[in-house]
Amino acid sequence: MEIKRTIKYEADRVPGFGRDVMSVPGCEALEHCIQCGTCSGVCPLSIYMDYTPRQVMELVRSDFKNEVLQSHTIWLCASCYACTTECPRQIRITDIMYELKQRAIKEEVYPKRFxxxxxxxxxxxxxxxxxxxxxxxxxxxxxxxxxxxxxxxxxxxxxxxxxxxxxxxxxxxxxxxxxxxxxxxxxxxxxxxxxx
Amino acid sequence: MKYAYFPGCSLKGTGRAYEESLLPVMKHLGVELQELDDWNCCGATAYMAVDEGKACAAAARNLAIAEKSGLQQILAPCSACYLVLNKTQHYLHEYPAMRQTVSRALATVGLRCDGSSAVRHPLDVLINDIGLEAVKQKITRPLKGLKVAPYYGCQIVRPYATFDDQSNPTTMDRLLETLGATVIKWPLKTKCCGGSLTGTLPEAGLRLSYILLKEAIKRGADVIATVCPLCQFNLDAYHPKIAAKWEPVPIPTVYFSQLMGLAFGLPADQVVLNRGMVPMKPLAAAMA
Incomplete structure (x- = not known):
């Protein structure tokens, strides 16, 4: 049995990551996320994700860079834009997922045979x-x-x-x-x- | 009426039934389509995941070619092409930095894109430019008794719905009713089919397609009408895999343009029902 810590330490953060993502065109509104979970609710693939879209939004905003870039979630997004359409804060969640995918490829942290x-x-x-x-x-x-x-x-x-x-x-x-x-x-x- | 025509890669490949049926239908309605000269792949959903700047520049090359042709309207039948070309227009208008990057890149080969052309979907053109009255006048074989599940998929109404509602689109419903068909109540009309996940992660992707097929049958549909080559591929070509994994859900999925061709009485080689893998029996029975 492998025992893993399930709560994150503040020290796991990469300070500045959230700000950096939110400075990218299309990702600005993330700042206004109210963590309502509508995105996770309408996402047809959230049941397969390691972090739900709502969790990814908060992880990005809170600088948990490694967690999001290595998550399956960003690759499971099929770009159906249901979350983007339904978000009450007009956050372009699909575009944020695209931004995270680009960063994961650039930093070579995605699973190689995935x-x-x-x-x-x-x-x-x-x-x-x-x-x-x-x-x-x-x-x-x-x-x-x-x-x-x-x-x-x-x-x-x-x-x-x-x-x-x-x-x-x-x-x-x-x-x-x-x-x-x-x-x-x-x-x-x-x-x-x-x-x- | 004349439009620049952007077919995209799928309409020349596995989705050829879309082009083969759409072109004769448009011609029959007096619409002239001019294929964009030396168009390139729009980038679809894949390119945006790798490099957004290049994705926009590649898509913008097509917009620039259209502008050069002098045609102000681009007809993009594939949902992914329609979305990407529209998204690129939005980015060029909304983000000065992106506009600068793309403009400079295009300028190196003497192209220019000022974002002045409109990217249109065939449903939009049929409803708003041609009009259902003109469609009605061409009908020789009304699709009486045919029960159709209208399937819009994700990317023609989201996120840039310009001609229809984002969660409950009705343009295809109205078109199908005009053709004489019965449109079934179909709350899954904009639910995702799984996109490319049917190939990359079958467990998740195929299940989404399975649900769509199962629910269409449950609601009494004879056929599913779609606007997207990837949706058509998933619902049709993956049926054997879905049947093996869960249960057979044999309902044919055709392009709305094929149903139009049927109703217009166009010859079989312009309706191309032979391109489908799930047997078209229900359709043939309804037409007899």
Whole structure:
């Protein structure tokens, strides 16, 4: 039996984290959270989360950086925006979840073989390389990096897609890939400059 | 009426039945669609999770191409594309820093985006530009006796509902009734289908789709009508997995545009019911 402390120490905080998140466009209103729990109530996935959305809001505001960035919660958010729509304080909870996902990827604290962030990364890479998504290749790449054996369980689905003419191995691409690459590079440049 | 058309990746892939049915329906209604030249992926929900600045810039390239084309209205049928393009417009208007970053990035390739175009959903265009009266005039085979569960999903009304209510949208209900169908009471119309979690975390994702299918059958629906390629995929293609995990809930899920094509009497290769995996029997019976 593993005994774990369930109450957090104040020393676990990373002072300034909450302020920093709340300074990001779209995340400002977090300051006004009244901890009513409407977000957790309407969230279709909160029953699977280690911290409910309401708890994540308070953890962020109270500087518990490590807890939120390592939580499953941020990856379980399916971006249905139910919480954002229902929040009585107009907090854009979905956008805060996006901000936390970006930070978890940047700091490399997400579970490496967890399919959700892996899918996000492979998706992004494919947009960079080709400008468009080809679903078959995207899913294949995700399985190869997370659980190659599980791909076998997808054979039936592939067959059905073939039967209905919805399966394609063609990697769709845009014509001006260099244009998109240049735009992306310029964003990196701008952001680097902004931080310097 | 002429619109710039942003298909998105899914409508060229697993969601091709959406494009294959929507284009003839729009043409039948006298709407001209011009596909955006060399459009790129909108970024969907995945890109925002990795890099917001780049996600906005990639989406804004499409907005810039639309502005260059001179067409003020962009038709985006896919829910994710519709949301992301709208979100980008909002960010460009609301956040000067983001606008500056994106404008400078676009300028490196001679593109410009002043955020002047409107991103529209087909339901919005059908109700507000074309009008249900014009739709009614094209009906040759009313969908009499067909009971439909209207499924809007998340991202066309949330968070930027511009043409419908966020928790109880009714545009598709009204459209389906105009087609002669019976719209069933369906409190799950904006509940999440699980999105990409059906693939990444089946335990959670598939259950959400299962609940939708089960409740549609329980409420007497013959068919579910959707507006989103991911919703259609989850409710249709994952049915065998859902049946194995819980119980068979075989109800077909089609795009609203396929039902329009049926009611307009368009040929089978423009209604493309053959693209569905769950048998379309209830639909065929209702049409006989």
């Amino acid at each position: 399919p959700i962030p892996v899918l996000a990364e492979e998706f992004t890479k494919m947009v960079h390389d080709y400008g468009r998504i080809s679903e078959t290749w995207l899913v294949t790449k995700m399985y190869l990096r997370t659980n190659p054996m599980a791909a076998l369980g997808m054979a039936g689905l592939g067959m059905n897609l073939m039967k209905t003419g919805r399966f394609s191995l063609k990697q769709d691409k845009i014509e001006h890939r260099e244009e998109l690459a240049k735009i992306m590079e310029a964003v990196d440049h701008e952001n680097g400059k902004a931080k310097a």
